[in-house]
């Protein structure tokens with residue numbers, strides 16, 4: 001699959017059944033320090049890539065948990081790669097891990113693990129109904 005996104009994911013592909021690879025480049029406007037990515041970009045791109053693994057299996061899911069280790073500063077505007085793989089599945093829960101590396105040497109820059117929960121397409125309609133209830137009953141809080 002080819003395309004671009006605002007996070008700088010340029011290409012994604014499955015490698016075997018349970019691993020996906022993504023060509024990534026941190027855009028200059030995601031800079032958090034001189035020539036290095038903001039940590040929020042690193043977390044977001046790992047969320048995006050790891051969360052695409054269920055989608056590549058035609059499963060709609062949302063992030064329930066995400067843990068990121070920032071190993072080294074991430075340079076902007078350099079070719080990077082995210083590798084994401086399924087560690088295990090339990091019912092509707094996908095336990096996924098991933099790594100962000102600098103090409104061409106594959107130096108490890110960040111790693112992540114998280115849980116994605118399968119949802120049906122009504123997930124966002126359900127959210128809108130919940131939001132309408134919140135608006136109708138300000139102060140309820142649940």
Ligand SMILES: CCCCCCCCCC(=O)SCCNC(=O)CCNC(=O)[C@H](O)C(C)(C)COP(=O)(O)OP(=O)(O)OC[C@H]1O[C@@H](n2cnc3c(N)ncnc32)[C@H](O)[C@@H]1OP(=O)(O)O
Pocket residue numbers: 051060061062063064117119120121122123124126127128130142
């Ligand atoms: C249809 C999918 C389309 C996929 C493509 C878009 C990908 C988007 C990728 C993302 O950006 S995900 C964004 C970051 N993640 C989230 O927004 C997830 C927010 N959390 C949840 O929706 C739930 O906590 C979660 C589904 C992860 C938990 O599922 P569980 O099975 O562990 O718990 P449960 O279903 O009991 O839901 C926990 C609470 O969330 C509530 N909930 C679940 N789905 C909801 C919903 N759709 N709208 C409103 N509330 C919802 C649920 O009622 C309950 O509330 P209470 O504790 O008050 O009882």
